[in-house]
Each structure stands twice: as C-alpha cells, then as structure tokens.
Amino acid sequence: MRQDPYIVCEDVFKIYKIADLEVVALRGLDLTVELGEVVAIVGASGSGKTTLLNILAGYDAPSAGKLTVGGEDLLTMGAKDVEAYRRHSVGFVWQQTSRNLFPYLTALENVALPMMLTQISASVRKQRSQELLDLVGLGHRSDHTPDKLSGGEQQRVAIGVALANQPPLLLADEPTGELDDQTAGEILDLFGAVNREMKTTVLIVTHD
Ligand code: ADP
Numbered sequence: 664m665r666q667d668p669y670i671v672c673e674d675v676f677k678i679y680k681i682a683d684l685e686v687v688a689l690r691g692l693d694l695t696v697e698l699g700e701v702v703a704i705v706g707a708s709g710s711g712k713t714t715l716l717n718i719l720a721g722y723d724a725p726s727a728g729k730l731t732v733g734g735e736d737l738l739t740m741g742a743k744d745v746e747a748y749r750r751h752s753v754g755f756v757w758q759q760t761s762r763n764l765f766p767y768l769t770a771l772e773n774v775a776l777p778m779m780l781t782q783i784s785a786s787v788r789k790q791r792s793q794e795l796l797d798l799v800g801l802g803h804r805s806d807h808t809p810d811k812l813s814g815g816e817q818q819r820v821a822i823g824v825a826l827a828n829q830p831p832l833l834l835a836d837e838p839t840g841e842l843d844d845q846t847a848g849e850i851l852d853l854f855g856a857v858n859r860e861m862k863t864t865v866l867i868v869t870h871d
Pocket residue numbers: 679680681686687688706707708709710711712713714715
C-alpha cells in the first residue's frame with residue numbers, strides 16, 4: 664500500500680489584509696513532501712517562504728486551499744489541536760540565532776526546556792538533552808550559555824531544541840543566513856545527519 668505524502672499543499676493561498684490593502688503572500692502553492700524526506704525550498708526574498716513555514720508550523724492559518732501534515736488538516740484544526748500540533752508535531756529553527764535560544768540558560772537547559780511541557784521526569788530530561796547535544800556535536804559545551812558559543816554552535820543547539828520532543832517534522836527558516844559558507848555547509852550536513860539518525864522529515868528554506 665502506498666503511503667500518502669507527509670505534507671500535502673494544494674492550491675494554498677495566504678492573503679494578508681492590512682486596512683484595505685491585500686497582500687497575496689502565497690498564490691496557489693502546490694507542494695508534497697514524503698515522510699522521511701529532506702527538502703530545501705529556494706526562493707527570492709518576498710516569495711512567501713517564511714509565510715509557508717509559519718503555516719506549516721501552525722503559527723498562522725492559510726486563507727484557502729488544502730493543507731495536511733501527517734494527515735492533520737491545518738485549515739480546519741481547532742485551537743486546542745493546533746497547540747498540541749505545535750508542541751508535538753513540529754520543531755522550528757529560525758534564521759536569527761538569538762531568537763532560537765534563551766540567553767540566560769545553558770545549552771543543556773535550552774534543549775531541556777521544551778520537555779518541561781511534557782510528562783518527562785527531570786532526570787530523563789537531562790539525559791535526553793545531553794544525548795541531543797551529542798547528536799548535534801555540542802555535547803562538550805552543554806554548560807555554556809549562548810554568548811559563549813559561535814553562531815554555528817548556537818544553531819546546533821537550536822536544532823537540539825527543535826528536536827527536544829522528537830517531532831516528526833523539522834522546519835528551518837534560512838537557518839544558515841547569518842553564517843559563513845563553511846559553517847553553513849556544516850549546519851546543512853547536520854540536518855542530513857538528523858534525518859538519518861532520527862528519521863525526521865526536514866524542510867529547509869533558503870534564499871540561495
Ligand atoms: P520570504 O520569507 O520568502 O522573504 P515572506 O513570507 O516573509 O517571504 O513574505 C511574503 C510576502 O508577504 C511579502 O510581500 C511580505 O511583505 C508579505 N507579508 C509577510 N508577512 C506579512 C504580514 N504579517 N502582513 C502583511 N504582509 C506580510
């Protein structure tokens with residue numbers, strides 16, 4: 664039996680209304696992503712990439728079209744289900760390294776934080792957070808706050824945070840936008856490693 668794609672967007676529209684001005688951010692978008700795939704979306708600035716990720720993350724609702732993620736319908740989902748979806752079904756990495764992490768928490772505490780919204784015990788939280796930091800290659804810096812880490816290292820921690828509750832889908836909005844080319848390449852490789860290790864479906868948007 665053939666499985667449906669994990670993400671199905673059909674003729675998706677997003678229209679922002681500001682006073683009596685309408686901005687069409689997505690105009691009939693079609694996109695399918697299979698479970699376990701790594702997909703990069705490339706597009707010019709202003710083409711609607713962030714809008715798409717915000718919708719897939721459950722932060723914003725599409726205006727029209729069809730959109731399902733893991734069989735869940737993001738157009739008709741109620742507020743309670745959206746909250747659960749955001750918490751368990753997606754992890755998100757922002758472009759701005761500083762937006763991903765709490766500055767006064769260590770790398771380990773940052774990764775452990777999303778787990779506090781679940782039933783996991785403190786000792787398991789700590790152990791899992793350490794394992795995630797090992798996975799992203801920062802196990803040896805777990806006690807350091809973000810200001811002690813480089814931009815690339817901060818994005819590694821951010822990927823650990825996004826994976827904290829083992830979401831099936833990882834979304835990243837220009838995660839390498841503030842990094843030099845070599846570090847950017849390493850971070851993109853890390854998304855591939857995460858995909859292989861955790862079977863996470865990964866959607867990355869980038870402008871180049
Ligand atoms: P990208 O991430 O590809 O640069 P965006 O998704 O941020 O593109 O924006 C797509 C279009 O939607 C742009 O024209 C932008 O100005 C507009 N837009 C984005 N967010 C809003 C908003 N909250 N209100 C009004 N217009 C918006």
